[in-house]
Amino acid sequence: MKNRSHVRIPAKIILILLTVVCLVCVVMSIANPSFGSGARNTAASVIVPMQRGLNTVGSFFTTKAKDRQKLRELQKENKELTEQLNSLNEEISSLIQERDELTRYRQLLDLDGSYADYTKIAACVISGDPSNWNDVFVIDKGSDDGIAVDMNVIGAGENGGGLVGIVYYVGKNYAKVRSIVNDDSNVSAMIAGNSEKCIVDGDLKLINDNQLNLIQLDQAAEVKEGDMIVTSNISNKFLPNLLIGYVTDIETDANQLTQSGHIRPVVDFKHLNEVLVITQLKYTGNEEEEK
Amino acid sequence: MKKIIRLILAVLIILVAYLLQSTLFQKFTFLSVAPNLLLIVTFCFGFIKGKHYGVYVGFLCGMLIDLMHGDVIGFQTLIYMYIGYMNGYFNKLFFDEDITLPLVLLILSDFLYSMYYYVFAFLLHNRLDIQYYFIHIMMPELFFTVLITVFLYRPLLWINRKFDSMEEGGTK
Numbered sequence: 001m002k003n004r005s006h007v008r009i010p011a012k013i014i015l016i017l018l019t020v021v022c023l024v025c026v027v028m029s030i031a032n033p034s035f036g037s038g039a040r041n042t043a044a045s046v047i048v049p050m051q052r053g054l055n056t057v058g059s060f061f062t063t064k065a066k067d068r069q070k071l072r073e074l075q076k077e078n079k080e081l082t083e084q085l086n087s088l089n090e091e092i093s094s095l096i097q098e099r100d101e102l103t104r105y106r107q108l109l110d111l112d113g114s115y116a117d118y119t120k121i122a123a124c125v126i127s128g129d130p131s132n133w134n135d136v137f138v139i140d141k142g143s144d145d146g147i148a149v150d151m152n153v154i155g156a157g158e159n160g161g162g163l164v165g166i167v168y169y170v171g172k173n174y175a176k177v178r179s180i181v182n183d184d185s186n187v188s189a190m191i192a193g194n195s196e197k198c199i200v201d202g203d204l205k206l207i208n209d210n211q212l213n214l215i216q217l218d219q220a221a222e223v224k225e226g227d228m229i230v231t232s233n234i235s236n237k238f239l240p241n242l243l244i245g246y247v248t249d250i251e252t253d254a255n256q257l258t259q260s261g262h263i264r265p266v267v268d269f270k271h272l273n274e275v276l277v278i279t280q281l282k283y284t285g286n287e288e289e290e291k
Numbered sequence: 292m293k294k295i296i297r298l299i300l301a302v303l304i305i306l307v308a309y310l311l312q313s314t315l316f317q318k319f320t321f322l323s324v325a326p327n328l329l330l331i332v333t334f335c336f337g338f339i340k341g342k343h344y345g346v347y348v349g350f351l352c353g354m355l356i357d358l359m360h361g362d363v364i365g366f367q368t369l370i371y372m373y374i375g376y377m378n379g380y381f382n383k384l385f386f387d388e389d390i391t392l393p394l395v396l397l398i399l400s401d402f403l404y405s406m407y408y409y410v411f412a413f414l415l416h417n418r419l420d421i422q423y424y425f426i427h428i429m430m431p432e433l434f435f436t437v438l439i440t441v442f443l444y445r446p447l448l449w450i451n452r453k454f455d456s457m458e459e460g461g462t463k
Contacts, residue, residue: 011341011342011343011345011346011376011379012342014343014346014347015342015346015372015373015376018346018350018368018372019369019372019373021365022353022365022366022368022369022372023365023369024365025357025363025364025365025368026363026364026365026366026369028364029362029363029364029365030363033362035364036358036364039358039364040358040359040364043355043358043359044358044359047306047309047310047355047359050306050310051310051313051314054310054311054314054315055314058314058315
């Protein structure tokens, strides 16, 4: 560096010169705003295209960076939302289950109210008969809870509740119930309005249609579709006036002495979950004598 | 020949610094205040290469800013030039590996520049709240400028050394 210094004008001189130039420029441009516009334009014509290019590059990268940031944010949000959705779905399904349960309990409560005279024990259906031939089921209450054979079982349906069946076997903590749709079930019944006696007969062929046979109704009895069928007062096992179902069709038998038809039970036997067991047994003279 | 290459290199560095500062650095939204790259360039030339370079480079930087952005041509040129010149005084104290002195000098330079700008562009317009400008403009600028220099100083030194050795090789 020193070998070149002899060629150089001292920095101080240059500084002073340039300072004077600057000051002149300052004074000139204050006095005349358009001063140096030529120089400005020349500089701008060189610089501006470069700036424009760099800006394009810069905005490309900032856009990229922003996009990536946004992507990350969105992914995070998506994850959170998915989790939220899952937990909400779980909540919804459990709520739906609870709602269904509530509906059933309400129906049961209504049923309880409509047969208020009897004391009842609520029980849950815990299993059905494994074979396809019988419509019997097991409830979770047994002799420990006061269940006894021949107790009537009622259940709730969509439009009111009615007779489900009868307890035919009692264990310590469970009991078996034969439903009235079972093929060997015969219930002594009557038409609610005029007390005409008949038999409600379970039929395997009709189980899937959710129907029961109505037989041995007197030819003279006045009956029409929609009539209410209840358990009769002369039944020896069933308490009187428990709702069974409604007549769907009726016709006179070939013997011209009786009428028969079908009834639709009020209870939905396919979807029984909770039932009520009436602890009161039907009082009959015979039983009294036996005892 | 050497001089021409040096000149071209200096102009190139100034241009790059100016372009970076006027475009990319303005886009970094997290930097409310951009570091003063041109000041760093002026300072480096003055400190590393001496008064002559300081004056020339400072003049070029200042003139570039004045022509492109300033209302008054020569206003910023003056301060850049003087900063380059004054840092040239410390060229005698320049050692390759020492970074403390350059940082101190840089802080002083930037502070001087900020104060000059404040006094002439704001104070004379009756903007008296120096505290606000100090906290919101001067300090952040100082901070970022120093930060950038910490990373930039050694690479610049390295370039300078390479260039020097290449130049010497060329003369021999």
